[in-house]
Structure formats: structure tokens, C-alpha cells
Amino acid sequence: MVQGKYAIVDIGSNTMRLVIYMREKSGRLKEIENVKAVVRLRNYLTEEQVLEDDGVNLLINTLHTFQEVTRHYKLDDVKCVATATIRQAINKEEILERVSKETDFAMRILSEYEEAYYGYLAVVNSTSIENGITIDIGGGSTELTYFANRKLINFHSFPFGALSLKKQFVKGETPTLEELMNLRNFLSTQFSTLDWLKNKKLPIIGIGGSARNMVQIHHEYVNYPLAGLHQYMMNVDEVHLINTYLQSLSFEDLQRVEGLSKDRADLIIPAVEVFESLMEFVGADKFVLSRKGLRDGVFYEKLTKEFGVTLFPNVIEESFYELATDFQINVNHVFNVTKTALTIVELLNKSGLVSIDKNDVNLLKRGAHVYNIGKYIDAESSSQHTFYLLANRTIDGLMHRERLIIALIASYTNKSSFKQNIRLFNQWFTKEELTKYRLLGAIIKFAYSLNATNRNIIKNMELQVNDDTLSFFIVCRTDFKPEQYQVEKQKKHLEKIVKKSIQVHFSYQQFS
Structure with missing residues (x-):
């Protein structure tokens, strides 16, 4: 931290981000820089769970780009966290050593629990939802939590994400009907392994880029009159509408959809299938987007500890x-x-x-x-x-x-x-x-x-x-x-x- 600035590097399976926040007088963290790189590290993870040299080099080169920015801001203490792809790589110790030697950053590999917990912490400290199910679809994993009275009750990390689902179930750029059926059956089977999930009839709170893109698409599709996406709500029929709409498009048309990042055009349908399948399994009638996610959760942990609490007593x-x-x-x-x-x-x-x-x-x-x-x-x-x-x-x-x-x-x-x-x-x-x-x-x-x-x-x-x-x-x-x-x-x-x-x-x- 320098001059009230905080920074975090988030090494995901699909994208890497550097986000810099300014802490305002009120204590609120205001985002002042957000640098994104679509690296798709998951594509460099072999079936033997080895992150190939090309993937490691891409990781290091991207961190070099980020450190040019952090040096410009004179930020010495930058949090650097990695999620599923690095966590699952059997050569993660070598990767940690290279990052430490060749960059300014000390990379911390988050456990499955930590990745889920930080998402939950971000949701309960930035919304008034007392009971719900959070979902964070990354490139290589999907984290679910169940919280009641704002307290974390259960969590689970599935070893699949938007990238790995695309790779496993979709051969072309968009899925066929048969591929969609296979994906839905797979998701239903996976969700069935969690006895605390079935028919909870609670809102689903989506975290991360795929959830944000789905909401952005709906925002544009209905010509929504308000700005801002945090706490944007869609009902189950609206999620189904967007899913059906996306599946009706060619890949070329998908790339031109308003609200959809072009680099997610091949991943959005598998991701929305996960959201809709989860809503059906849980019996949820509402999907709520949280713009606050893992990165925010890391800082919420720091800020709330300053006051000796885990959760803000009253978000509003x-x-x-x-x-x-x-x-x-x-x-x-x-x-x-x-x-x-x-x-x-x-x-x-x-x-x-x-x-x-x-x-x-x-x-x-x-x-x-x-x-x-x-x-x-x-x-x-x-x-x-x-x-x-x-x-x-x-x-x-x-x-x-x-x-x-x-x-x-x-x-x-x-x-x-x-x-x-x-x-x-x-x-x-x-x-x-x-x-x-x-x-x-x-x-x-x-x-x-x-x-x-x-x-x-x-x-x-x-x-x-x-x-x-x-x-x-x-x-x-x-x-x-x-x-x-x-x-x-x-x-x-x-x-x-x-x-x-x-x-x-x-x-x-x-x-x-």
C-alpha cells in the first residue's frame, strides 16, 4: 500500500487481471485501474496435470507487463493470487519459484476453500442477501457456497469451469444439440453429489466474468434503463431466454452480441448452461449478479480484520x-x-x-x-x-x-x-x-x-x-x-x- 492504494493480481484459468484500488475517505475501495489479459492458461495444462513451458512463459511474460504498471504506481506490496489451473498443476512449486525469481510478485496459490470463501465474503459484505447460493465459474473450476443468516454453511469446488467444459463437451465453436444434452446430464450428475444443494429454493448469486457477461447481454437485450450491474437481478425465465437466444446464433453473430466480451464468445453458452442447470437443481427463481468477487473478498478480509470482525454488521x-x-x-x-x-x-x-x-x-x-x-x-x-x-x-x-x-x-x-x-x-x-x-x-x-x-x-x-x-x-x-x-x-x-x-x-x- 502506498498513498492509500491497494493492488491485486488475479491469475485465473482463463484471464489474468491486475486491479488497483484507491481507498477513499469513507474507507470504500474505488477501482482506478483494471488491466486484463486473456491468457487461457487452462489450455496449457496437460492431461497429466503439467502446466507446459509455453503456459509458464506466458504467465511470466504477462506478470512482467503487470509489473510495469505496478512500478509506475510505486506499489511494492501487491497481492498475487492464483486459482484452479496453478492449483491443479503438479509442477506448481517450480512455477512458484520462477514467479518469485523473475517477477516482483510473490504468488499465493489459493486452496479450494479460500477461493470459495473469498467469493462468499464479497457477496455478504456487498449485498443484503441473508441466505443464498453463490457460484463462481472460472476457466478451470466452479466454486459453490451455501450461506444462511450471512454465515458460510457449505462450500464445494468442482474441477470444471467454462474452458474445461468447452474443451470436454463442445468440439466446434458452438455446441450441437447432442453436446448440450451431454453437458446438461453431466452438470445434473455433478450437482447431485451435493446433498445440501437440492431444492434449497434460494437465490443464486453469480460471481465472475461469465455471470457478468450473461447479465450484460440481458441488460442490452431488454434496453435496461439503469446503469450498474452489481445486484442486477434476473428471474429464471429471463436466464432461459438469454440461453435460448445465444444458442440460436452462429459463432460470428455471437461475437457481435452486445454486452458479450468477444474473448468469451466460445465459452458463454457452456457457462449459461451451468447457471440455468443450477437454478433448476436448486429450485431458484432469482439470479443476482455480484460485481464483487474473489479479488474484493481478499480485501474485505483485510478491511474487516482492521475492525475485529469478519462481516460488516449492516451493509446498507x-x-x-x-x-x-x-x-x-x-x-x-x-x-x-x-x-x-x-x-x-x-x-x-x-x-x-x-x-x-x-x-x-x-x-x-x-x-x-x-x-x-x-x-x-x-x-x-x-x-x-x-x-x-x-x-x-x-x-x-x-x-x-x-x-x-x-x-x-x-x-x-x-x-x-x-x-x-x-x-x-x-x-x-x-x-x-x-x-x-x-x-x-x-x-x-x-x-x-x-x-x-x-x-x-x-x-x-x-x-x-x-x-x-x-x-x-x-x-x-x-x-x-x-x-x-x-x-x-x-x-x-x-x-x-x-x-x-x-x-x-x-x-x-x-x-x-
């Missing part, structure tokens, strides 16, 4: 802390606004005018935390920036739909801008849900106007309901004129949703 809270740090959010102000907003919710619920449940309250708290965050970029167009930032920035722990809801609430200014923001996503929500999000946004906006000068002046608040009027009685600790001015400007948005006129009566009472 960690993400909102990062947002607060990155965008210089005044946390004390947020606390006071949230407190005011919750009081308003309680009064409105008691009046019977609205029904805001526990889940809605959680949305309100998160929306209040990042309300108008776009002012960090530009105060004049803060609402537009707020919506775009939150809708398109990866927020660990929030699925895409949840992220969009927070963006709608936190960017709320009026019905017109809300309708503009929701235009591409109307089919995602019911009319009742959209009305609820408008209400939550209007409550937060009202609460912010009551804390306009960040002085925490509100001592007490009461509500009186008449036929066509809501009367708020607010007792303040000090002069309230700035807040009164803002409330009169902003109350109309809440009035339109509750369909009543709102009167706000301020009074000043000196407290000791």
Missing part, C-alpha cells in the same frame, strides 16, 4: 456512511430532519389520513439521509443530480428497484419532476406505490423546511385535523421566522397528496 448502513462521507452530508442535520419527519409520520398515521408502515419508515429514513444530495454537484439543479446519482450509483445492499425508490424519494421536488423521473420505470411500480413514494418525498421536504437553518429549533409538534384542514402546532426554542418562510413555500406539495389545506402555527417558548 455502511453504504450510507460512505455516501455521507463522499458527498459531505451533515449527519447531525440529517438526524434532526429525520426526527422531525418521523414525528410528522406518527401524527399523520394517528390522524388516519395515511398508512405508513415499518417498511415505509425505513425508506423515509434512507431518503432523508441522502435528500437533495445532488447539491454537492450543483445547487441550482440539485434535484436532477440527486435522482441521477442515486439511481445510477452502485449502493451495496440495495437492489436496483430499492435504489430507484430511494432516488425518487430523495430527489422529490414536485409532482411534475417526479413524473419525469419515473417516466422510464412506470411498469416497475403500481399507482399506489408511486403515490406512497410521493408522500414520503413530500414529508421529507416538509421536514427539511422545518429545519431550514440547521438550528434544531423544534421542541414539540402537534396536529389537529378538521374537515378540510390540517393544523400543525409547532413550539420552537428560538426565533422561527426562516423556518416559517420555508414551510409556507413547501407545504403545498404535502397538501396535494393528503388533499387538505395545511396551516402551520409557530410559537416560541423559552426553555431552560
Whole structure:
């Protein structure tokens, strides 16, 4: 580590990568370099499990390329990990020695457990999924884990990956129907060896390049309106659709598919077959992509140990802390606004005018935390920036739909801008849900106007309901004129949703 930079070299069976991260003020690791080399070391592993000299030389030459980059960044302590192909090679000790002598790197060969564990660790520290099955298809192995209540319960490493499956079952560039049937039977037999896998009916969380490519293809195929792939979700029918679509194409057409890396064109169908077969075996109805995988897991282990824990206690809270740090959010102000907003919710619920449940309250708290965050970029167009930032920035722990809801609430200014923001996503929500999000946004906006000068002046608040009027009685600790001015400007948005006129009566009472 130099100047808050971390680097890792990941030596896979299909690709090798050098990734450099910058540790930001919040502690978040931001990727600043990602150098990829498609080396397919698996093709140099003989049936006797010897990595041929040509493969070892290719490995060394690629590491020389990577070290030019790490030297440029003045990175001396670079983690270097190798997975299935090196692990399975009987000449791995010679390979380790050559890497140590001829490059800047000290290569560490991960065990089957470590490779599976780091993938699991990345998933549970970057999503809010409590129970699930992870799958990481490499070139030469496939790692599965089962976790419950965020704890690792079982793991297994199969000695096959996208490259080895292609080599074993597919003679040409694309599989024939008979080859696909043979592959499916093989996968079913392999999965059947794990008694902890059958009919778990849990989401499948995909890690690695093959999972990412499948999701990217679907993203382009459906013209998905949000940016970002982490926590992207596909149902079982959508996975089948993409599998069928890919199998209908010639190899030349496969190479031109939007979202598919050209170097994976010959591997994507065997990989998607693995995903679909696993979903069928597990009885899963959802496939979720984790952009965080083995490399991230290595660093999560380091970062969490700094705090004496293995897992972040709450992934979403960690993400909102990062947002607060990155965008210089005044946390004390947020606390006071949230407190005011919750009081308003309680009064409105008691009046019977609205029904805001526990889940809605959680949305309100998160929306209040990042309300108008776009002012960090530009105060004049803060609402537009707020919506775009939150809708398109990866927020660990929030699925895409949840992220969009927070963006709608936190960017709320009026019905017109809300309708503009929701235009591409109307089919995602019911009319009742959209009305609820408008209400939550209007409550937060009202609460912010009551804390306009960040002085925490509100001592007490009461509500009186008449036929066509809501009367708020607010007792303040000090002069309230700035807040009164803002409330009169902003109350109309809440009035339109509750369909009543709102009167706000301020009074000043000196407290000791």
C-alpha cells in the first residue's frame, strides 16, 4: 500500500487481471485501474496435470507487463493470487519459484476453500442477501457456497469451469444439440453429489466474468434503463431466454452480441448452461449478479480484520456512511430532519389520513439521509443530480428497484419532476406505490423546511385535523421566522397528496 492504494493480481484459468484500488475517505475501495489479459492458461495444462513451458512463459511474460504498471504506481506490496489451473498443476512449486525469481510478485496459490470463501465474503459484505447460493465459474473450476443468516454453511469446488467444459463437451465453436444434452446430464450428475444443494429454493448469486457477461447481454437485450450491474437481478425465465437466444446464433453473430466480451464468445453458452442447470437443481427463481468477487473478498478480509470482525454488521448502513462521507452530508442535520419527519409520520398515521408502515419508515429514513444530495454537484439543479446519482450509483445492499425508490424519494421536488423521473420505470411500480413514494418525498421536504437553518429549533409538534384542514402546532426554542418562510413555500406539495389545506402555527417558548 502506498498513498492509500491497494493492488491485486488475479491469475485465473482463463484471464489474468491486475486491479488497483484507491481507498477513499469513507474507507470504500474505488477501482482506478483494471488491466486484463486473456491468457487461457487452462489450455496449457496437460492431461497429466503439467502446466507446459509455453503456459509458464506466458504467465511470466504477462506478470512482467503487470509489473510495469505496478512500478509506475510505486506499489511494492501487491497481492498475487492464483486459482484452479496453478492449483491443479503438479509442477506448481517450480512455477512458484520462477514467479518469485523473475517477477516482483510473490504468488499465493489459493486452496479450494479460500477461493470459495473469498467469493462468499464479497457477496455478504456487498449485498443484503441473508441466505443464498453463490457460484463462481472460472476457466478451470466452479466454486459453490451455501450461506444462511450471512454465515458460510457449505462450500464445494468442482474441477470444471467454462474452458474445461468447452474443451470436454463442445468440439466446434458452438455446441450441437447432442453436446448440450451431454453437458446438461453431466452438470445434473455433478450437482447431485451435493446433498445440501437440492431444492434449497434460494437465490443464486453469480460471481465472475461469465455471470457478468450473461447479465450484460440481458441488460442490452431488454434496453435496461439503469446503469450498474452489481445486484442486477434476473428471474429464471429471463436466464432461459438469454440461453435460448445465444444458442440460436452462429459463432460470428455471437461475437457481435452486445454486452458479450468477444474473448468469451466460445465459452458463454457452456457457462449459461451451468447457471440455468443450477437454478433448476436448486429450485431458484432469482439470479443476482455480484460485481464483487474473489479479488474484493481478499480485501474485505483485510478491511474487516482492521475492525475485529469478519462481516460488516449492516451493509446498507455502511453504504450510507460512505455516501455521507463522499458527498459531505451533515449527519447531525440529517438526524434532526429525520426526527422531525418521523414525528410528522406518527401524527399523520394517528390522524388516519395515511398508512405508513415499518417498511415505509425505513425508506423515509434512507431518503432523508441522502435528500437533495445532488447539491454537492450543483445547487441550482440539485434535484436532477440527486435522482441521477442515486439511481445510477452502485449502493451495496440495495437492489436496483430499492435504489430507484430511494432516488425518487430523495430527489422529490414536485409532482411534475417526479413524473419525469419515473417516466422510464412506470411498469416497475403500481399507482399506489408511486403515490406512497410521493408522500414520503413530500414529508421529507416538509421536514427539511422545518429545519431550514440547521438550528434544531423544534421542541414539540402537534396536529389537529378538521374537515378540510390540517393544523400543525409547532413550539420552537428560538426565533422561527426562516423556518416559517420555508414551510409556507413547501407545504403545498404535502397538501396535494393528503388533499387538505395545511396551516402551520409557530410559537416560541423559552426553555431552560
